[in-house]
Amino acid sequence: MDVMTIILFVAGLALLIIGAEGLVRGASRTALGLGISPLVVGLTVVAFGTSAPELAVSIQSTLAGPGGADVALGNVVGSNIANVLLILGISAAITPLVVQQQLIRLDVPLMIGVSIMVFIMAMDGVISRIDGLILFSGIVIYTVFAIRQSRRETAEIQQEYREEFDVGRPQSIVDWLKNIGLIVGGLALLVLGAGWLVDGAISFARMFGVSELVIGLTIVAVGTSLPEIATSIIAALRGERDIAVGNVVGSNIFNLLSVLGLTGIVAPAGVNVASAALNFDIPVMIAVAVACLPIFFTGRLIARWEGWLFLGYYIAYTLYLILAASQHTFLPAFSSVMVLFVLPLTALTLLFMAWRAFRTERRIITS
Template structure:
C-alpha cells in the first residue's frame, strides 16, 4: 500500500462531501423555485441529499461485487449518525426533540432496522427485498410531505424558512445554474464514491482487515460527514428539528432507499456477512431502540447523554479493531463492556424512564 491509496481515499471523501453540498444546494433552490415550502425542502431534499454519499457508495459497491462495503456502509452510518453525530451535537447544546420524532419517526427507524435484519437473515438482501425497502422509502417520503403540509408550529416553520428560504421566480439563467449544480454534484458523488471504494478495498487488503470492518468505520464515517456538518451546525444555531430530524430521517432513508436500491441493482442481491447478523446489525437496532427512552425523558438530549453516546461509539470502534485483529485483550474488553458498562447504562436508562413516566402521570392527575 502506497501513499497514493491514502490520497485516493481522502480525495474520494472530499468529493463526496463537496458533491453532496452542491447537489443539495441546486436541488433546494430548484424546489424553492417550483413553490415547495421550506419545511418540505428540509424534510425531504436536504435530509435525503445528505445521504447521497451513502447511496453512491453502496450502489457502486453492490455493482462492483463489494457487498460487505455496501452493507457495512449503511449499518455503520446509522450507528455513527446516532452515537457520534447526536452525541457531538448535544455536547454543543442540549437538543430539544420534537414530539413527532418520538411518537412516529423513531419507532419507524426501529421498525426498519428490525426489517433489515429480517430480510438479511438468509444471508442476502435480494431483489424482492430491495423493491419492498425502496417502495417503503417512497411511501415514507410521501408521508413526510403530507405531514409537513399540516405543520402548524410557527417556530418550526420559521426555523426551516430561515435555513431554506424561498427563492421566488427565477430567470432561465438561474434555472440553468441550479440544474448545473445538480449535474456537477451527481458527477462528483459518482467519482468520489469510486475513489473511496477503491481506496478502502486496497487498504483493507493491505492491513488484513475485512471489507466489512472498513465499511463499518472509515467508509461509514466518511459518507456521514454531510449529516455531521448539518447537525452540528444546526445545533450550534439552535435549530432543534433540523439537528435531530436530519439524523433520524437519514437513518430511515439509509435502510429503505440506500440498501433497497443496492438490493435492486445488484445482480445476485447484496450478501449480508455473518458478523452483521451476529453483532453489528443488532448494535444498529439497539442504538435505534436506545433513542426512545433518551428522547422522551424530558424531550431533551442532554450533554451527559451526548457524552454517553460518544463513549459508546468509541467502545464500538475499539471492539471492531480488537475483533478484526484478534487482539489478546478482546476477552477483557468484552467482559468489561457486557458485564459492567452495558448493564449499568441499561439500568440508568430504566430508572430515568420510570422517573419520567411517574412525573408525567403525577402531572396528569
C-alpha cells in the same frame, strides 16, 4: 503504504462531500422555486441529499466485485450507528438538543421497526431484489406521509428550515440555471467520488489485512456521514436544535429504506450479508435505535451527559472492531466488561429515567 491509494481515498471523500453539498443546495432551491414548502424540502430532498454519499458508495461497491458487498452493507449499518452515537453525541455535547413529539411517537419507532425488518431480511444471508423493492416502497410511503404531515407544522418550524437550508427568496432565470448546474455537477461528483472512495477502501482493507466489512463500518461509514455531521453540528450551533435531531433520524430511515433498498435492487445477486454483520453489527444498530426512545423521552431533550454517553459508546464500538480485526489479547476482557457491567448499568439507568419521566408526565396530565 501506497501513496496513490491514500490520495484516491481522500480525493473520493472530498468529491463526495462537495457533490452532496451541491446536490442538496441545488435541489432544495429548485424544489422551493416549484412551490414545495421548506419543511417538505428538509424532510425529503435534504434528507435524501445528505444520504446521497451512502447511496453512491453502496451502489458502486456492489458493482465493484468481490468484497464490495461488505463495504456496501457496512457503509449503511455503520452510518446509522455513527449518525446516532457520533453525530448526536457531538451535537448534544455542544448544546442540549430538543426532541419533537413526532419523533418519539412516529419516527424513532419507525427507525426501530425498519432496523428489525432489515435484520429479518438479512437472516438468509442476502438482501435480495425482492427485499430491496419492499424497502424502497417503504421510502415512497414515508415521503408521501412526511409531505402530508408537514402541512400541520407551525410557521416557526417552517421558517427554521428555510433559514437552515438557505431557501426562500425569489429566483431568477440565472438562479434556475445555477441550481440545475449544482444538481448535475453534484451528481457527477458523487458518482466519481464514490468510485474512488470504494477502490481506496478495498485497497486499505487488503493492505491492513482487515475485512472490507470493518472498513465499511468505520472509515467509509464516517466519511459518507460527513454531510449529516456538518448539518447537525451547524444546526446545533445556530440553536436549531430540533433540526439536528430530525436530520439524524430521517437520514437513518432513508439509509435503510432508500440506500439499502436501491442497492438491493441494483445488485445483480442482491447484497450479501456477512455473518459478522448479522451476529453483531446489525444487532448493535438495532440496540442504538432502541436506546433513542428512553433518551428522547426523558424531558424531550438530549442532555449533554447523554451526548457524552453516545460518544463513549461509539468509541467503545470502534475499539471493539479494531480489537476483533487484530485478534488482540485484550478483546475477551474488553467484551466481558462491556457485556457484564457497562451495558446493563446503562440500560437500567435509561429505563429508570424513562419511568420517572413517564410518571412526571402522567402527574402533570392528571393534575
